[in-house]
Amino acid sequence: MASGKWQLYAVLRFGWEPEVAAVWPFRLALLTIILLFIDAFIFFNKLIKQLHDNAQTLTSMGSLTEVGAWSVDIKTRDISWSDVTKHIFEVSDHYQATWMSSTEFFKEGKHRRNFQHVIEQAIKHGTRFEEELIILTAQGHERWILMKGKANRYKNWTYEIFGSVQNIQTRKHMEIEHDKIARNNELLAQLSSHDAVLNNHIDSAQNVVADAISQGLDASRASIWVFNAESTLLIPSCFSNTRQDNLKHFPPWRKSNLAELFSQVQKNQLLKAKFAHSHECTLGLSEHYLGPFEVNALLGCAITYKGQIIGLLCAEYALPNPDWGHSDGRFIRAISAMLGSLFASQEQQKAKQQA
Numbered sequence: 001m002a003s004g005k006w007q008l009y010a011v012l013r014f015g016w017e018p019e020v021a022a023v024w025p026f027r028l029a030l031l032t033i034i035l036l037f038i039d040a041f042i043f044f045n046k047l048i049k050q051l052h053d054n055a056q057t058l059t060s061m062g063s064l065t066e067v068g069a070w071s072v073d074i075k076t077r078d079i080s081w082s083d084v085t086k087h088i089f090e091v092s093d094h095y096q097a098t099w100m101s102s103t104e105f106f107k108e109g110k111h112r113r114n115f116q117h118v119i120e121q122a123i124k125h126g127t128r129f130e131e132e133l134i135i136l137t138a139q140g141h142e143r144w145i146l147m148k149g150k151a152n153r154y155k156n157w158t159y160e161i162f163g164s165v166q167n168i169q170t171r172k173h174m175e176i177e178h179d180k181i182a183r184n185n186e187l188l189a190q191l192s193s194h195d196a197v198l199n200n201h202i203d204s205a206q207n208v209v210a211d212a213i214s215q216g217l218d219a220s221r222a223s224i225w226v227f228n229a230e231s232t233l234l235i236p237s238c239f240s241n242t243r244q245d246n247l248k249h250f251p252p253w254r255k256s257n258l259a260e261l262f263s264q265v266q267k268n269q270l271l272k273a274k275f276a277h278s279h280e281c282t283l284g285l286s287e288h289y290l291g292p293f294e295v296n297a298l299l300g301c302a303i304t305y306k307g308q309i310i311g312l313l314c315a316e317y318a319l320p321n322p323d324w325g326h327s328d329g330r331f332i333r334a335i336s337a338m339l340g341s342l343f344a345s346q347e348q349q350k351a352k353q354q355a
Contacts, residue, residue, distance in 0.1 A: 071162035072099075074123060088145065088167045090137035107134040107142065118149065122161045126151040132168065142323070144172035177325050184216045184331040191338065200345050206238035209313075209335055214240055216331050217299065218322070219315035224303070224339065225253065226311035231266070232256070234312055250289075257284045264300075265312050270329055271300035274321045296320040301332040305340035313339060 068085030072078070079097040086095055089105060106112040111134045118129035128150045135143050149163030191197060191212050196204035206224055213222035221240035228235060234253040255262045261281040264271050273279035276298045277286045289295065297317035303310045313336045 066167035068165050069162070070165060071160060074159055074161065085165055088137075088143070088165060089135065090139040090141065095138075105135045105137070107136055111135075115147070118147075119161070122149055122151045123158050126153045126158055132172065143167060144169045173325070177327050180216075180325065180327040180331075184327060184334075187212045187216045188331070188334055191335070197338070197342065200342060200349070202342055202346050203238075205342055206339075209339055210238055210240045213313065213315050213332065213335060216335075217315040217324075217328055219299070220295075220318040221316050223250075223314045223316060224311065225314070226303075226343070227309065228252075231262075231309070234262075234265075237311065253285070253289075258282075261285075265302045266309055268302045268304060268309065270332070271298065271312075271314075272324060273298045273300075274324075276320070294318050297322050299324060299328065299332060301329075301336045303336045303339045303343065305337075305344040310340055310343050 066084060066088060068088055069080075069082040070085050071080045077099050079099065079102060081089075081095070081097055083093065086093060091097075103112065103116065106115045114131055115133055118127070118131055121127040122129060128148075130146070130148045132144060132146055135145055137143055144167075146166040146168045147163065148165075149161055151158045152160040152162070191208060194205070194208050195201075196208050210222040210224065213219060222238075223236065223240070224238040225234035226237045227233070232255045236247045236250040236252065239247065239250065253261070258281070261271065261284070264281050271281055273282045274297050276282040276290050276296055279298075282290065282298055285295075290298075293316075295316045295318070297320050299315040299317075299322070301313050303313055313332060315332060
């Protein structure tokens with residue numbers, strides 16, 4: 001129309017598309033980045049799993065060999081124990097060690113002093129250490145441990161000490177038993193070849209036996225008791241470092257007061273009174289013997305000859321709860337048998353003289 005107005009509309013029939021050659025490099029780069037992220041994710045997952053498995057393996061190995069870890073932050077005094085270390089010290093899984101409580105686990109005396117010394121040297125000078133020590137666990141058990149430690153230092157200042165602790169109770173017990181057996185065999189050889197024993201000088205031989213018992217069993221002293229004819233009394237015959245004329249100060253043990261002890265001896269069974277003041281066999285000795293002579297533990301063995309009970313050989317201890325092993329029992333039995341033979345020979349000599 002001549003008088004009308006024209007309006008022009010534009011309709012987009014297709015979207016804008018770049019050239020195919022320009023798009024594909026971008027898509028390939030994006031795909032490559034995504035694949036790299038996926039590969040990295042898989043790799044790190046495998047790495048984390050491997051580290052976790054390694055940690056589990058180390059923990060299992062530590063549990064099997066009973067090797068635990070520990071560390072001390074010197075600045076904060078914070079102490080960390082691994083689960084195996086807590087197991088060795090027999091504390092709960094939630095136990096938090098402190099400086100004071102850790103020290104008190106170590107047996108009072110040289111073991112505690114050695115522990116304090118090596119820790120002090122590690123802090124002051126960064127000295128590495130490896131010590132075999134005895135601890136008293138939270139459950140009251142004595143246990144040998146091997147403790148190793150080293151220091152992390154910065155400019156001559158120690159900011160951390162750490163190390164391992166291993167339960168070596170079984171190995172140490174075997175070593176101690178082996179050493180005891182070797183020592184006791186040597187003592188038995190010396191005793192059997194002693195002039196007093198060979199010539200049946202009974203008084204001198206008893207003193208030699210008492211010294212051997214004290215040495216071989218780490219006892220405070222030894223005593224020898226002989227039955228009377230009715231087996232109702234155990235009469236003192238010898239004491240360590242005591243002259244024969246002083247034996248009158250030691251009263252005899254009476255069957256009427258010590259029925260359990262006499263029964264044990266007559267059965268030829270070892271008497272192991274680790275806590276003598278409360279043991280059923282030695283309780284009756286508490287007031288008149290154990291207390292006055294400061295005896296807190298007693299290992300006894302019947303003196304026999306060809307099945308006949310002659311008396312009792314005792315190893316006496318000032319401290320309670322000694323650690324007696326199989327070798328100790330064998331040693332005191334061997335000495336008792338030797339004593340039985342000596343007493344029997346003495347009786348035979350008396351019989352010949354009377355005849």
